[in-house]
Amino acid sequence: MNCVIFSGLLFLSFGGLLVPIIGNLFKLSKEWILNLYMLVFLIAGLLFVYGFGNGHPLFPNLFTTDTVSLLMTLFVWFTGAVVLLTIYNTLKDVENLPEILGVFTISLSGAIMTLYANNFVSLLVALELMTIPSYYLILARLNIITLESATKYFFNGALATGFYLLGLMVIYSIAGSFEFSAVNKALASADHLGLIYFAFGFIALLAALGFKLSIAPFHFYAPDVYTGAPASVAAYLAGIAKSAAAIPIIRVFFEAFQFQKEDWAILLAILAVVTMTVGNLLALAQQNVARILAYSSVAHAGYLLVGFAAAASGLAVTGIVYQAAAYVLMKAGAFLIVTLLIYYYGIKTREQLRGFAKVNPFMALVFTILLLSLAGVPPTAGFIAKVYLFQAAVDAGMAWLAFIGLLNSAFAVAYYLWIIKEMYLEEPSNISKPADTSFVIPTAAVGLLAALTILFGIWVTPIVKASLAFTQLLPF
Amino acid sequence: MNFQFSHEPMFWFLLVTFSLVAIGIYGLLARKSILKMIISVEIVVNGANVGLAAFATQHGADGVIIAFFAIALAALEVAVGLTLLIVLARKYGITFPEKLNNLKW
Numbered sequence: 001m002n003c004v005i006f007s008g009l010l011f012l013s014f015g016g017l018l019v020p021i022i023g024n025l026f027k028l029s030k031e032w033i034l035n036l037y038m039l040v041f042l043i044a045g046l047l048f049v050y051g052f053g054n055g056h057p058l059f060p061n062l063f064t065t066d067t068v069s070l071l072m073t074l075f076v077w078f079t080g081a082v083v084l085l086t087i088y089n090t091l092k093d094v095e096n097l098p099e100i101l102g103v104f105t106i107s108l109s110g111a112i113m114t115l116y117a118n119n120f121v122s123l124l125v126a127l128e129l130m131t132i133p134s135y136y137l138i139l140a141r142l143n144i145i146t147l148e149s150a151t152k153y154f155f156n157g158a159l160a161t162g163f164y165l166l167g168l169m170v171i172y173s174i175a176g177s178f179e180f181s182a183v184n185k186a187l188a189s190a191d192h193l194g195l196i197y198f199a200f201g202f203i204a205l206l207a208a209l210g211f212k213l214s215i216a217p218f219h220f221y222a223p224d225v226y227t228g229a230p231a232s233v234a235a236y237l238a239g240i241a242k243s244a245a246a247i248p249i250i251r252v253f254f255e256a257f258q259f260q261k262e263d264w265a266i267l268l269a270i271l272a273v274v275t276m277t278v279g280n281l282l283a284l285a286q287q288n289v290a291r292i293l294a295y296s297s298v299a300h301a302g303y304l305l306v307g308f309a310a311a312a313s314g315l316a317v318t319g320i321v322y323q324a325a326a327y328v329l330m331k332a333g334a335f336l337i338v339t340l341l342i343y344y345y346g347i348k349t350r351e352q353l354r355g356f357a358k359v360n361p362f363m364a365l366v367f368t369i370l371l372l373s374l375a376g377v378p379p380t381a382g383f384i385a386k387v388y389l390f391q392a393a394v395d396a397g398m399a400w401l402a403f404i405g406l407l408n409s410a411f412a413v414a415y416y417l418w419i420i421k422e423m424y425l426e427e428p429s430n431i432s433k434p435a436d437t438s439f440v441i442p443t444a445a446v447g448l449l450a451a452l453t454i455l456f457g458i459w460v461t462p463i464v465k466a467s468l469a470f471t472q473l474l475p476f
Numbered sequence: 477m478n479f480q481f482s483h484e485p486m487f488w489f490l491l492v493t494f495s496l497v498a499i500g501i502y503g504l505l506a507r508k509s510i511l512k513m514i515i516s517v518e519i520v521v522n523g524a525n526v527g528l529a530a531f532a533t534q535h536g537a538d539g540v541i542i543a544f545f546a547i548a549l550a551a552l553e554v555a556v557g558l559t560l561l562i563v564l565a566r567k568y569g570i571t572f573p574e575k576l577n578n579l580k581w
Contacts, residue, residue: 154560
């Protein structure tokens, strides 16, 4: 992390802290609060852009600066700004809106911090900075459903923290250090008994990080939390938080645990198969659109794991980074469209979407592009990500894994296309036009996300270049 | 640096650590009250802290410092958990997790 990026992060977190206070002191209206937040985001974004190649490195043994984290910062920041705008528009009637936006901004600064973590301790602190405010974000609208969702997320997250600390303890007791590169060096010279003992710590860490990514045995909370929370918050949890956590996990596996690649690769391959299949099969059975997207996010965690399982291939990192970058755009965008559907049209299930394209053609088009990207149809970023992931699996000698992945993608197309079919090929039943026409601005903002998924489906160079430069830093 | 399992006092510290973690996980799965579940989560975190502090005697002060970090994080988590519990109990009279069953597929 260089000092320019760090100042941008400070700007975000102190903005989230101070804007509600300023708003209270000067009795600002909600529009002015939004303007202040947008100013904070704009300045932070300018600093993030300026941080490319400029600035002195800070905290070298806690945080690193490399091309992938710099690039992903821009993705996370931009998507975060769109989510902020949608939270503002759909939770306008909530009394403590300034504080909710502030909590969101602080949590986003944690998400950006995770991208740079280079040490088990800084990773823990960044993940907690991202997670703990999000428990409050779920409670933006206080009722029994959001309380249940927050309680489930809280206990899963708290147990994940406990497991993370247990894994941290085991690794520290063997390696005597928390830095990823030092851990790899120390573990490579450990004796047989030490490795068996290390396996306990590895399983605990895998469980903790699996909760963050919602991979197979730890995915039970995901659908409940993502449907119980306000959908705009679910866009943050399912889209931004998960793809931000994927980048440090690359470092954990490919840098700290690199010495035992063959052993964990096969374990992760099995987990990938289970996660993909469970997510896709359960998504097929759903009616609620938010729940379909929640299960599809579990399936996407499975595609991400294909990249980790293919660690022997040089393309694996490219696949994971492309998947993370595409995922943050398309999943957050899809959940934001669901937010707008629930808030302005009261549409929750697939049947209620019938004929929606005739009511609001632009929103239907944006939703279609995002769903096609999730399904992996060219020319979208989701397609390129899947090409790299499955190519990496074949390169690593796991052609069967790529085959199961392709089968799963084919299954997945069914439920995405089903939604599109309901929107375009059916006659509208009884969707009433909303009296409030403020949906234009957030829809246009989500439209920008959809445009970006198409742009990065055609213009492959920036992400691939960044991830190849990143691969060269890893000890292969 | 190799892991010294035969080193006598470390064995007992590890035993305490893993038993505390096991007690915590058992409590989280078996207890039927939100307050007891929060306490169980604390036991898991503190079990790991015991191990971190114990191994700091071998590897330098890092482990103790991180144990303090972890105590602060655990305090944050308890703050959130107690908030949830108080709201659930005061507004809805719920202190048992099985009453929370509105979200089902």
